[in-house]
Amino acid sequence: MSNARATHLTRRGILAAGGALGLGAVLAACGDDDTKSGGSDSTASAKASGPWTFKDDRGETVKLDKTPERIVAFVGVAAALHDYGIEVEGVFGPTKTQDGKADVQAGDMDVSKLTVFGNVWDQFNVEQYAAFRPELLISTTFDDAGTLWYVPEASKGKIAKLAPSVAVSVYDRQITEPLQRVWELAESLGADMKAAEVTKAKQDFEAAAERLRKAAKARPEIKVMAGSASTELFYVSGTNLSIDLEYFKALGVNFVEPPEEAKAEGGGWYEGLSWENVDKYDADIIMMDDRSQTIQPADITEGTWKKLPAVKAGQVIARSPEPILSYAKCTPLLTTLAEAIEKAKKVG
Numbered sequence: 001m002s003n004a005r006a007t008h009l010t011r012r013g014i015l016a017a018g019g020a021l022g023l024g025a026v027l028a029a030c031g032d033d034d035t036k037s038g039g040s041d042s043t044a045s046a047k048a049s050g051p052w053t054f055k056d057d058r059g060e061t062v063k064l065d066k067t068p069e070r071i072v073a074f075v076g077v078a079a080a081l082h083d084y085g086i087e088v089e090g091v092f093g094p095t096k097t098q099d100g101k102a103d104v105q106a107g108d109m110d111v112s113k114l115t116v117f118g119n120v121w122d123q124f125n126v127e128q129y130a131a132f133r134p135e136l137l138i139s140t141t142f143d144d145a146g147t148l149w150y151v152p153e154a155s156k157g158k159i160a161k162l163a164p165s166v167a168v169s170v171y172d173r174q175i176t177e178p179l180q181r182v183w184e185l186a187e188s189l190g191a192d193m194k195a196a197e198v199t200k201a202k203q204d205f206e207a208a209a210e211r212l213r214k215a216a217k218a219r220p221e222i223k224v225m226a227g228s229a230s231t232e233l234f235y236v237s238g239t240n241l242s243i244d245l246e247y248f249k250a251l252g253v254n255f256v257e258p259p260e261e262a263k264a265e266g267g268g269w270y271e272g273l274s275w276e277n278v279d280k281y282d283a284d285i286i287m288m289d290d291r292s293q294t295i296q297p298a299d300i301t302e303g304t305w306k307k308l309p310a311v312k313a314g315q316v317i318a319r320s321p322e323p324i325l326s327y328a329k330c331t332p333l334l335t336t337l338a339e340a341i342e343k344a345k346k347v348g
Contacts, residue, residue, distance in 0.1 A: 054188050057169035057181060058146035064164070067190055068135035072117065074150055076324050077138050077168065077182070079107030083326035084186035084198060090132055092118040093150040094292055103292050107324045122152050126159060134163040138185070140178070140322075141167045168325070172240070174247040175323065175330060179205075182325040201327040208334035209251060215341040216252035222344050224248075224337070225256040225283035225310075226319055228270070229295040234278045234305070235270040237321070238263045244323055248337060256281045275302040282348035285340050286310045287319035309347035315340065 052067040072090035073081065081088055094103040095116045102111045115132065118124040137159070139148040146167055151159055168181050187193045216222075226237040226245055239245035239255050249255055258271035258281075266272060273280055286308070288297050297316050305311060317340050323330050 052188065054166055054185060056166040057141065057178075058167050060146075060167075062136065062164045062166055064135065067188075070133055070135040071138065071189075072129065072132065072134045072136070072163070073138040074140055074148075075103070075109075076105045076107075076322055077140060078114075079105065079109055079324045080182050080326040080329065081186055081189070081191075082107060082109050083201075083324070083328050084183075084191040084193070085195070086186055086189050086191050088138075089113065090115045090117065090129075090134065092116070092124055095119050097292055104290055104320070105292075105322060105324065107326075107329060118150070118152075121150070122154075124150075124152050124155055124159065126155050126162075129159065130162050137163050137165040139165065139167060140170045142171050144171060170243050170322070170325075172246075173243055174250055175243040175325075176247060178243060178325050179327060179330060183327075197328075201331065205327040205331045205334070208331045208338065212248065212253070212334045212338040212341075213251045215338040216248075216254070219341050219344070220252070220254055221346060222284045222341050223254050223256060223282060223348050224285045224287060224341070225281055226287045226289075228289035228321070229297075229300055229305075231295070232274075233272040234275060235266070235272050235289075236281060237270045238268065241269055242321065244320065244333060248334075253337065253341070256283055275304050278302065278304045279308060283308075283310050284313075284315060284344050284346055284348040285337075286316045287337070288316055290318040290320055291322065313345055313347045315344050315347065 050066060052064045053061060055061045070090070071086075071088045072092065073088045075091045075093040075095045078088035078091045091114050094105050095114060096106075096111050096119055097103055102109065106114075115128075117129050117132075137148075137151075139151060141147055142149055146169075148156065148165060148167055149170075166185065168178050168185070170178050183193065192198065226239070226242075228235040228237065236256060236258050237245065238258055239249045245255065260268070262271040263269065288294075290296070297311075300306075310316060317336050320333055323333060
């Protein structure tokens, strides 16, 4: 991947916390041209009547005559709303893998029933979107400028004219904040936030957070590294901008933190290492980016990777740099890390 492309991605602030510098190049090769696979007239389960208002994380307020039903959302946001009973049938972003199965970011949604306006980076079928007659577009934002994630720069103006948008910030804050914002958004769209499964999911999240806090306090010597793999480079994520890592760090987890100057080329998100230098940092546990755009641990063939103490000890776990922002989906992230710290051998 060229340095020009890398700089372009960083400058636009579109790199997620996993820090896969090869995101654009890999995304271009990982999707198909399937832009529609079903859909119906209603895109949300909410049936509330009357005016609808929501102030998003850009400070912008959307006002509609009624609760929107024809909603189009970034797939991860749609997956979170699905967990709260709001069915969004129009999506964009990594929805299907090359074999047509659900991408990890699609959560529990039935992807065969979704209208997909763009499955890969920089793909968004504006004409199809217009024909869908959207009432609202929802996405996340990974920068302080409010850039809508996975909405192409070239067509963002056309897309903006077709429906108002709501942004949930996943930039430089702890995961509890966007979780609460999606909760509020789901509630505004008609979700029953007092339902037993919803309240239990939140309680389970809080219990898992306490478990992680206790594990980190009991074993402060265990060092955790957050990584992401591409063909050319291994990326060590910093914790200062990522919603999951910031929260884990606040709970006491001891992370490998590349120096600021090393993260500068990655916009402050990560340090890129050649595979020859993948052993630069000592770590007892390695959390690896689980997104389909990245190389998964089982598929890494580099000998230097296989020699890492954490890898040899089997102390590699998955990380979701773009977590599905429902309590039900975020609880396992806490539990997995807590269990890894509780059981880890000191190898780094």
